[in-house]
Amino acid sequence: MAEQTSDTPTTELWVERTGTRRYTGRSSRGAEVLIGSETVEGVFTPGELLKIALAACSGMSSDFPLSRRLGDTYDVTIRVSGAADRENEVYPHLVEEMALDLSELDEEAQQRLVALVERSVDKVCTVGRTLEAGTEVTLKIVPDA
Structure with a gap:
């Protein structure tokens, strides 16, 4: 389990195998996501989930500055792309595009808002900051009780 760094309770996250190269991701808050390989219909691959997490984090990090200037009902679509380097099993470059009506x-005012959004995302998007900084990952194999 991840080390807790605040007074906020940690949400437990896990995946359960549901078939060959198929998993269901779950949270202690009741959320579920279907995960599998590219050959399985109706699921996200782990890499796709990484990209979606990045896009969602950027959207959430920019939500307050955008809603203050554009109103609570503004529309935005954030696309993330980037091919995997299969030889090294990494995504060497991810590109985010935020489609937003600033007309x-x-x-x-558009330039100021774009700069503010970029600063907000750079400052508080945990997923983007983690990807840029790199993270030590430890895998522990434990007996199933």
């Missing part, structure tokens, strides 16, 4: 703002 109600003049050019100067």
